[in-house]
Amino acid sequence: MTSYIIRRLISMIPVLIGITLITFILINVVPGDPVVNMMGKRVDAQTIANIRHQLGLDRPLYIQYLDFLLKAARGNLGRSFYNHQDVMKTILQRFPATVKLSLSSMVVAIFIGLTVGIISSVKQYTFFDHSTMIIALMGISAPVFWVAIILQLIFGLKLKWFPISGYSGIECMVLPAIALGTRFAATIARMTRSSMLEVIRQDFIRTARAKGLSERVVIYKHALKNAMIPVITIIGLQVGGLLTGSILTETVFGIPGLGRLSIEAINNRDFPVIQGTVLFTALVFVFTNLIVDISYSFLDPRIRYDGGEG
Amino acid sequence: MSAKKFLAVVLIMLVVVSLAGCGGGQKAGQSQNQGQPADTKHGGTLQDALGGDPPGLDVQQNSMLETYYLARLLFSTLVRYKGGTTDLEPELLAEMPSVSSDGLTYHFKLKSDLKFSDGTPLTSKDVKFTFERMLKPETKAINQWVFEPIKGAKDMEDGKSTELAGFKVLNDQEFEITLESPYAPFIQNLAVPCASIYPAEATQKAGEEWTLNPIGSGPYKIAEWVHDDHITLERNANYFEKDLPYIDKIQMRIIEDEATMTMEFENGNIDILSIPDSEYPRLSSDPNFSKMIVENTPLNTYFYVMNENVKFFQDVRVRKAIAMAIDKDKILKELLNNRGIVAKGLLGPGIPGYNENNPGFPYDPEQAKKLLAEAGYPNGFEVENWQAKNETFYKRNVAIQAMLKQVGIDMKINQMDSASWRQSRNNGKVPIYLANWWADIPDPDNYMYNILHSSQTPQWSINYKNPKVDELIEKARVSTDMNERIKMYQEAEKIAIYDDVSIIPLFHIKEYYIVQPYVKDVQFHPTGIGSYNYRTMWLEKK
Numbered sequence: 074m075t076s077y078i079i080r081r082l083i084s085m086i087p088v089l090i091g092i093t094l095i096t097f098i099l100i101n102v103v104p105g106d107p108v109v110n111m112m113g114k115r116v117d118a119q120t121i122a123n124i125r126h127q128l129g130l131d132r133p134l135y136i137q138y139l140d141f142l143l144k145a146a147r148g149n150l151g152r153s154f155y156n157h158q159d160v161m162k163t164i165l166q167r168f169p170a171t172v173k174l175s176l177s178s179m180v181v182a183i184f185i186g187l188t189v190g191i192i193s194s195v196k197q198y199t200f201f202d203h204s205t206m207i208i209a210l211m212g213i214s215a216p217v218f219w220v221a222i223i224l225q226l227i228f229g230l231k232l233k234w235f236p237i238s239g240y241s242g243i244e245c246m247v248l249p250a251i252a253l254g255t256r257f258a259a260t261i262a263r264m265t266r267s268s269m270l271e272v273i274r275q276d277f278i279r280t281a282r283a284k285g286l287s288e289r290v291v292i293y294k295h296a297l298k299n300a301m302i303p304v305i306t307i308i309g310l311q312v313g314g315l316l317t318g319s320i321l322t323e324t325v326f327g328i329p330g331l332g333r334l335s336i337e338a339i340n341n342r343d344f345p346v347i348q349g350t351v352l353f354t355a356l357v358f359v360f361t362n363l364i365v366d367i368s369y370s371f372l373d374p375r376i377r378y379d380g381g382e383g
Numbered sequence: 384m385s386a387k388k389f390l391a392v393v394l395i396m397l398v399v400v401s402l403a404g405c406g407g408g409q410k411a412g413q414s415q416n417q418g419q420p421a422d423t424k425h426g427g428t429l430q431d432a433l434g435g436d437p438p439g440l441d442v443q444q445n446s447m448l449e450t451y452y453l454a455r456l457l458f459s460t461l462v463r464y465k466g467g468t469t470d471l472e473p474e475l476l477a478e479m480p481s482v483s484s485d486g487l488t489y490h491f492k493l494k495s496d497l498k499f500s501d502g503t504p505l506t507s508k509d510v511k512f513t514f515e516r517m518l519k520p521e522t523k524a525i526n527q528w529v530f531e532p533i534k535g536a537k538d539m540e541d542g543k544s545t546e547l548a549g550f551k552v553l554n555d556q557e558f559e560i561t562l563e564s565p566y567a568p569f570i571q572n573l574a575v576p577c578a579s580i581y582p583a584e585a586t587q588k589a590g591e592e593w594t595l596n597p598i599g600s601g602p603y604k605i606a607e608w609v610h611d612d613h614i615t616l617e618r619n620a621n622y623f624e625k626d627l628p629y630i631d632k633i634q635m636r637i638i639e640d641e642a643t644m645t646m647e648f649e650n651g652n653i654d655i656l657s658i659p660d661s662e663y664p665r666l667s668s669d670p671n672f673s674k675m676i677v678e679n680t681p682l683n684t685y686f687y688v689m690n691e692n693v694k695f696f697q698d699v700r701v702r703k704a705i706a707m708a709i710d711k712d713k714i715l716k717e718l719l720n721n722r723g724i725v726a727k728g729l730l731g732p733g734i735p736g737y738n739e740n741n742p743g744f745p746y747d748p749e750q751a752k753k754l755l756a757e758a759g760y761p762n763g764f765e766v767e768n769w770q771a772k773n774e775t776f777y778k779r780n781v782a783i784q785a786m787l788k789q790v791g792i793d794m795k796i797n798q799m800d801s802a803s804w805r806q807s808r809n810n811g812k813v814p815i816y817l818a819n820w821w822a823d824i825p826d827p828d829n830y831m832y833n834i835l836h837s838s839q840t841p842q843w844s845i846n847y848k849n850p851k852v853d854e855l856i857e858k859a860r861v862s863t864d865m866n867e868r869i870k871m872y873q874e875a876e877k878i879a880i881y882d883d884v885s886i887i888p889l890f891h892i893k894e895y896y897i898v899q900p901y902v903k904d905v906q907f908h909p910t911g912i913g914s915y916n917y918r919t920m921w922l923e924k925k
Contacts, residue, residue: 103803104807106802116525119541123542127521155445167611230650237643239612324639325640327636329612
C-alpha cells in the first residue's frame with residue numbers, strides 16, 4: 074500500500090505541471106489584460122507599461138511560467154494583483170468555508186441518497202420506488218440557485234427557521250447544505266438503487282437468505298457493503314468537485330469560499346490568484362481520487378494495491 | 384469500512400470543521416461605549432451590506448464603488464460636501480483655502496490637533512506624503528488625475544522627480560500648492576475619496592499590506608475584515624469632530640446576490656439598502672415597504688456610444704437617425720419604472736451648466752428612416768453591440784435593439800466578460816454600446832473633458848474629434864469665472880451633442896434606498912458613490 078501511495082504521489086507531478094501550463098497558456102491567450110482592467114480609462118499608455126513592468130508581465134512568457142513554477146514548488150504562489158494579499162494565505166482562508174459547505178452538503182446527500190436508494194431497490198417497482206426516482210430526476214434537473222432561493226423564501230423569510238445568508242454559525246450552513254446536497258442526493262440515490270439491484274440478484278445474497286439471516290442483515294450487511302464501490306466512486310468525485318468551491322451556492326448564500334474567489338479572479342484577470350486556485354483545485358482532485366482508490370480496499374478485500382497492481 | 388462507519392466519520396468531520404469555522408462570526412446588536420456622552424442619538428450597531436468584497440482599501444490604487452464607500456468612513460479629505468449638497472466645506476482644513484489672483488497658488492491651513500485613528504498627529508507632512516505617493520510610479524496608482532494639475536506632478540509620474548515641486552510645507556498646519564496652470568475645479572478634486580489623506584509613517588511601514596488594513600482619520604476604523612463575508616467598523620475615538628459619529632459600530636455584510644440582500648432587509652437583518660432594479664416594483668407597491676423608500680438624485684448620465692471609426696457611424700446623419708430611433712421615454716417608463724429623467728445633454732441636473740431647455744432628440748422613427756436613406760442606407764445595416772455581461776444593461780440593449788430594428792438597423796448584442804470588454808473599449812474597438820458616467824465631482828469639466836475631449840474619446844471607443852469642442856473645453860477648465868465657463872461648456876455641448884451627435888444622451892437615473900424606520904437622519908453623498916453621511920445618522924433602536 075505504501076509503495077502504491079508513493080507511486081501515485083510521484084505521478085501527480087506531471088499532472089500538476091500539465092494543468093498549470095494549460096492554465097498559464099489560457100490566461101495569456103484569452104482577451105482581457107489585467108493591467109488595463111485594473112487601471113480604468115484615465116491612465117495613459119506609459120503608466121500601463123510601467124505597471125506591466127513592475128508586475129513582471131513584460132517578461133517572455135516562458136520566463137513568467139518558470140518563475141511561477143519555481144516559486145510554487147516552494148509554496149509561494151505570489152500576491153494578488155488587486156489587493157496584494159498572499160495568494161496561498163487567501164486560499165487557505167477561503168478553504169474552511171468551502172470544506173464546511175462541502176461536508177455538510179455531502180452529509181445531506183449521503184443520508185438522503187443512501188436511504189432513498191436502498192428503500193427503492195428493496196421495494197422495486199412500488200409507488201415509493203417510482204415516486205422517489207421521479208423526485209430524484211427532478212433533483213438532478215433543478216438549478217441549484219432556484220432551489221436555494223426557494224429554500225431562502227420558505228425557511229428564511231417566511232418561517233424564519235434559519236438565516237437567509239451568512240457564515241457565522243452552523244445554523245447558517247443548513248439551507249446551503251440542503252440546496253447543494255439535494256442535487257447530489259438524487260445522483261447518489263439513483264446510483265445506490267441500481268448498484269443494490271445488481272447485488273441483490275447475486276448468488277451470495279440468495280445464500281444469505283437461505284441460511285436464515287434476517288432481511289435487515291442481508292440488506293445492510295451483505296448487499297449494501299458490496300453495492301458501495303460505485304457509490305463511493307460517485308461520492309468521491311462529487312466531494313472533489315465540491316471542495317473546489319460551489320460558485321452559485323456560495324454567491325446566493327454569501328459564503329466566503331473558493332468558488333467566489335476563483336470567479337472573481339477570473340473576472341478580474343488576477344493571474345496569480347487564478348493560477349493559485351487552479352493548482353490548489355488540481356491538488357484537491359488528485360488527493361480525493363487517491364483517498365477514494367484507497368477506500369476501495371477497505372470496502373472490498375479482493376482489491377489490493379501492493380505487488381505492482383494499481 | 385461499513386456504511387455506518389463511513390457516515391459517522393463524515394458527521395464527525397462536519398462537526399469539527401463547523402465548530403472550527405464558527406469563531407469569526409459577527410455578533411450583531413453589540414454596541415460599545417467609547418466614552419461618548421449618553422444621549423438618545425449615540426450608540427448602536429448599523430447593519431449595512433455591500434454588493435461585493437472591496438478589492439482593497441487603498442483609494443489611490445482603485446476606484447471601485449465599495450472602496451470609495453468605505454473611504455468616506457475610514458479616511459478624511461481636505462474638503463468635503465456639506466450634508467447632501469454639492470457645496471464644499473472644510474473637512475481637515477480649518478477654513479476653505481485662499482487662492483492667489485492668478486488662480487495658481489492655494490494656501491491651506493489644517494485644523495489643530497488632528498489625529499489619525501492610531502493616535503499619531505496629522506500634519507502638513509502627511510498631506511505632502513499622500514500627494515507624492517499617488518504620483519510615484521511605484522505606487523501603481525490609478526487616480527493621479529486628482530493631483531495632476533499641481534506643478535511638477537507630471538515629472539513625478541514620469542519618474543523624473545521624487546518630490547512634488549508645487550507643494551510647499553510651511554509648518555505642521557500650513558502648506559501651499561502651486562498649479563502648473565489655473566484649473567478651476569482643483570478644490571473639487573480634493574473632495575473625491577481618492578484624495579483621502581494617509582499617515583506617512585504607518586503607510587510606509589505597512590507596505591503591500593496597507594490596502595488591507597489602512598489607518599485613516601475618518602469617523603470609523605476597521606475592527607475586522609473577513610473577506611467576502613463581512614467588514615466590521617468601530618468608532619474612531621480620535622475622530623476630530625467631538626461626539627461624532629453617533630453610531631458605535633457598522634457591520635457590513637458582503638452579499639453579492641441582490642435577491643438575498645433584499646430578503647435580509649425584509650427580515651430586519653439589514654438596516655439600509657440601495658434597492659436593486661429587479662426588486663423596486665415589488666417593494667414600491669408594498670404598503671409597508673413603500674413608506675421606507677428614500678429617493679436620491681446622484682450625478683450621472685447614461686448615453687449611447689457610436690464608434691466613429693466604424694464606417695456607418697462616420698456619417699452624422701446615421702448617428703442622428705439612431706438618436707431619433709430610440710424612444711427614451713419608453714425605456715425610462717418600462718425598464719426603469721420612471722426612476723430618472725430623459726437626458727437632453729451630457730450634463731445632468733446638479734451640474735453647473737445643466738441646460739434644461741436643451742431640445743433633446745425627439746422619438747421619430749420616420750425621420751430616422753429618411754436620414755438613413757439620405758446617408759445611403761435605405762435598408763439599414765448590421766452592427767454589433769458589445770457589452771460586458773450585465774443583466775440590467777442587457778435588457779436596455781434589447782429594448783434599443785428592437786427600436787433600431789424598426790428603422791432597419793439590425794443590431795446584434797455580443798455579451799463579453801468584463802475584462803475582455805474593457806480592453807476592447809479602451810482600445811477604441813467597440814462598435815456601439817450603452818455607456819454611463821457617474822461624476823467624481825459636480826463640475827462640468829468632469830463630464831466634458833473626460834468624455835468629449837479628443838484626448839479621451841478613443842478610450843471610450845467614441846473616437847470623436849472636433850477642434851472647436853476641444854478648444855472650448857480647454858479654455859473653460861482654466862477659467863476662474865464660473866459664468867464664463869458655463870457659457871463655454873454649453874456651447875461645446877451644443878456642438879458635440881446636437882450638431883455632431885457624438886453621443887446620444889439617454890437618461891439620468893435616480894437611486895432609491897430602503898431604510899428601516901429606526902434609522903434616522905440619512906443623508907447621501909451627492910456624487911452617487913452610495914455612501915451615507917454617517918456623521919448625521921443615528922439609530923432609534925439600539
